[in-house]
Amino acid sequence: xxxxxxxxxxxxxxxxxxxxxxxxxxxxxxxxxxxxxxxxxxxxxxxxxxxxxxxxxxxxxxxxxxxxxxxxxxxxxxxxxxxxxxxxxxxxxxxxxxxxxxxxxxxxxxxxxxxxxxxxxxxxxxxxxxxxxxxxxxxxxxxxxxxxxxxxxxxxxxxxxxxxxxxxxxxxxxxxxxxxxxxxxxxxxxxxxxxxxxxxxxxxxxxxxxxxxxxxxxxxxxxxxxxxxxxxxxxxxxxxxxxxxxxxxxxxxxxxxxxxxxxxxxxxxxxxxxxxxxxxxxxxxxxxxxxxxxxxxxxxxxxxxxxxxxxxxxxxxxxxxxxxxxxxxxxxxxxxxxxxxxxxxxxxxxxxxxxxxxxxxxxx
Amino acid sequence: xxxxxxxxxxxxxxxxxxxxxxxxxxxxxxxxxxxxxxxxxxxxxxxxxxxxxxxxxxxxxxxxxxxxxxxxxxxxxxxxxxxxxxxxxxxxxxxxxxxxxxxxxxxxxxxxxxxxxxxxxxxxxxxxxxxxxxxxxxxxxxxxxxxxxxxxxxxxxxxxxxxxxxxxxxxxxxxxxxxxxxxxxxxxxxxxxxxxxxxxxxxxxxxxxxxxxxxxxxxxxxxxxxxxxxxxxxxxxxxxxxxxxxxxxxxxxxxxxxxxxxxxxxxxxxxxxxxxxxxxxxxxxxxxxxxxxxxxxxxxxxxxxxxxxxxxxxxxx
Numbered sequence: 041x042x043x044x045x046x047x048x049x050x051x052x053x054x055x056x057x058x059x060x061x062x063x064x065x066x067x068x069x070x071x072x073x074x075x076x077x078x079x080x081x082x083x084x085x086x087x088x089x090x091x092x093x094x095x096x097x098x099x100x101x102x103x104x105x106x107x108x109x110x111x112x113x114x115x116x117x118x119x120x121x122x123x124x125x126x127x128x129x130x131x132x133x134x135x136x137x138x139x140x141x142x143x144x145x146x147x148x149x150x151x152x153x154x155x156x157x158x159x160x161x162x163x164x165x166x167x168x169x170x171x172x173x174x175x176x177x178x179x180x181x182x183x184x185x186x187x188x189x190x191x192x193x194x195x196x197x198x199x200x201x202x203x204x205x206x207x208x209x210x211x212x213x214x215x216x217x218x219x220x221x222x223x224x225x226x227x228x229x230x231x232x233x234x235x236x237x238x239x240x241x242x243x244x245x246x247x248x249x250x251x252x253x254x255x256x257x258x259x260x261x262x263x264x265x266x267x268x269x270x271x272x273x274x275x276x277x278x279x280x281x282x283x284x285x286x287x288x289x290x291x292x293x294x295x296x297x298x299x300x301x302x303x304x305x306x307x308x309x310x311x312x313x314x315x316x317x318x319x320x321x322x323x324x325x326x327x328x329x330x331x332x333x334x335x336x337x338x339x340x341x342x343x344x345x346x347x348x349x350x351x352x353x354x355x356x357x358x359x360x361x362x363x364x365x366x367x368x369x370x371x372x373x374x375x376x377x378x379x380x381x382x383x384x385x386x387x388x389x390x391x392x393x394x395x396x397x398x399x400x401x402x403x404x
Numbered sequence: 405x406x407x408x409x410x411x412x413x414x415x416x417x418x419x420x421x422x423x424x425x426x427x428x429x430x431x432x433x434x435x436x437x438x439x440x441x442x443x444x445x446x447x448x449x450x451x452x453x454x455x456x457x458x459x460x461x462x463x464x465x466x467x468x469x470x471x472x473x474x475x476x477x478x479x480x481x482x483x484x485x486x487x488x489x490x491x492x493x494x495x496x497x498x499x500x501x502x503x504x505x506x507x508x509x510x511x512x513x514x515x516x517x518x519x520x521x522x523x524x525x526x527x528x529x530x531x532x533x534x535x536x537x538x539x540x541x542x543x544x545x546x547x548x549x550x551x552x553x554x555x556x557x558x559x560x561x562x563x564x565x566x567x568x569x570x571x572x573x574x575x576x577x578x579x580x581x582x583x584x585x586x587x588x589x590x591x592x593x594x595x596x597x598x599x600x601x602x603x604x605x606x607x608x609x610x611x612x613x614x615x616x617x618x619x620x621x622x623x624x625x626x627x628x629x630x631x632x633x634x635x636x637x638x639x640x641x642x643x644x645x646x647x648x649x650x651x652x653x654x655x656x657x658x659x660x661x662x663x664x665x666x667x668x669x670x671x672x673x674x675x676x677x678x679x680x681x682x683x684x685x686x687x688x689x690x691x692x693x694x695x696x697x698x699x700x701x702x703x704x705x706x707x708x709x710x711x712x713x714x715x716x717x718x719x720x721x
Contacts, residue, residue: 090617090621091621092617092620092621112620112621113620113621113622113623113624117621118621119617119618119621121614121617121618122614123612123614125612125614125615125617125618126618127615127618127619127633127636128637129636129637129639138619138622139621139622139623142619142622142623142624142628142632143622143623143624143625144628146623189622
């Protein structure tokens with residue numbers, strides 16, 4: 041079966057640790073996205089599954105088989121590269137057929153190969169282009185040829201390394217949906233590497249957030265978004281990013297914590313009991329802030345409007361509050377605010393996250 | 405030069421109102437005038453290259469033809485007499501031309517495939533990310549920087565019949581016509597190796613890593629991957645080298661002059677060597693006729709290479 045298990049897997053290039061003790065199990069049939077900034081080790085992790093990089097330590101398995109020492113061609117995986125890596129001198133048909141014909145020892149009969157190529161071309165709408173060479177195709181068509189070359193071998197695991205990054209924005213949105221659809225039809229494990237949080241949120245069953253070679257959080261997109269495990273995940277996922285303000289715990293009782301910051305006081309839902317006076321970082325997403333109706337309660341964050349971004353369906357209001365930048369969202373039919381206006385912002389207690397400033401871990 | 409007039413003609417014919425309504429006279433005159441000045445400008449811009457080609461290519465070709473169709477005594481005091489094509493026919497059917505053709509052909513057969521294969525082998529072995537690989541790359545490409553004369557003298561110290569390091573190696577002996585031609589060819593292979601190496605290495609470095617990785621995942625073994633993926637990808641560079649090496653082979657002169665002087669008993673006299681004729685045994689008309697033969701041979705070989713290989717050469721996107 042096509043489950044992929046990382047057990048304390050490490051990859052070193054000389055003294056540089058690219059992947060640091062990865063432990064995660066990608067379930068059979070799952071669409072798993074490895075998400076992180078460039079250079080975080082996500083591509084290296086993918087390339088280890090492919091067999092293009094050796095594992096420096098730990099155990100990597102595909103299905104029940106340990107593949108640390110299995111050659112790439114024997115791993116029963118297929119990979120879609122960022123550049124598509126189509127063979128420029130071969131026709132689309134020959135490109136798609138390549139994984140079936142390349143290895144002489146396990147080559148399928150010609151008739152069987154032709155059927156499989158026709159089938160893959162049919163699935164990806166390439167039947168009319170089989171005789172062309174990659175140079176005569178558009179970016180989107182080349183991308184589909186790369187996908188066809190991957191599905192034709194019916195692998196246990198599909199690996200995709202930023203396959204959409206060479207497409208224009210419109211085509212990328214469309215292809216995202218097609219990939220999700222393809223995953224549903226095939227029911228095979230997909231491991232997908234991207235730095236684009238939108239791709240991760242829209243396509244993944246689960247996301248592995250990676251930074252500096254380490255796994256930061258593993259979870260369903262919504263769970264990762266709603267309760268980020270640490271400050272990195274909190275700021276990496278979400279656009280505009282989560283607002284962060286430093287403060288001290290001023291009261292903690294009955295499942296809620298009150299934090300006093302330089303800009304004002306906020307309340308957070310928190311089951312843990314925090315000691316009074318402890319330093320915390322408060323994180324609030326822009327949609328969890330709203331203009332306060334009453335300015336006299338003493339609660340809320342005092343801020344000054346510095347800029348307003350109009351997006352058509354909503355506005356992003358950028359404010360400064362005691363030296364920190366705070367962004368909040370407003371529906372476009374809400375009463376407009378003016379530049380320079382002093383406002384008080386209320387934060388939803390359920391949407392107010394608390395992090396430890398030293399360990400950066402989540403507290404509530 | 406025909407581009408500009410053609411384009412404006414097409415523009416006139418293709419304009420949508422042209423067939424439907426009569427074109428006012430003034431408009432037509434203006435168009436004609438503009439066309440005229442456009443082509444005048446085009447010819448003016450082409451003039452410098454026309455002059456260069458005229459002086460250095462077409463006029464010499466004409467003179468070559470003139471010499472080939474005139475008989476001229478080796479003693480230049482007598483005027484040349486027009487002999488038509490007889491001198492060309494006699495020269496190109498004579499044993500001198502046939503011997504030269506044979507030697508040039510053998511030189512080509514010895515140098516081109518061997519040079520290409522060795523260059524590819526060296527380039528492939530130097531195309532990897534290792535510490536200090538630059539040193540090897542520099543050594544392998546060093547023959548590019550040495551002149552043919554220097555390289556030939558170096559080679560002479562190896563194969564010289566009296567003092568050469570390899571003087572007892574029979575298949576490199578300069579005393580035997582057959583082995584002498586091979587020895588001279590080997591020196592040419594060695595001299596061209598730097599160029600072949602650099603061009604193939606540069607071509608290998610343009611092959612994307614992802615292409616090779618994709619081929620690895622597809623299941624190609626190392627050797628099949630090289631022939632099925634790498635070689636087609638670098639085929640334009642290989643075609644270029646094949647043509648250049650053939651031209652080099654047909655134009656080889658200095659290494660023959662230095663190593664054997666055409667001997668022993670004319671065994672290393674290639675066509676070009678006979679044309680250069682350092683000992684001055686041929687008349688100007690004969691040499692011109694030989695030149696015409698070499699010209700046609702070069703054109704045919706290069707044309708054939710383009711014809712045969714362009715079907716198998718892939719020029720990227």
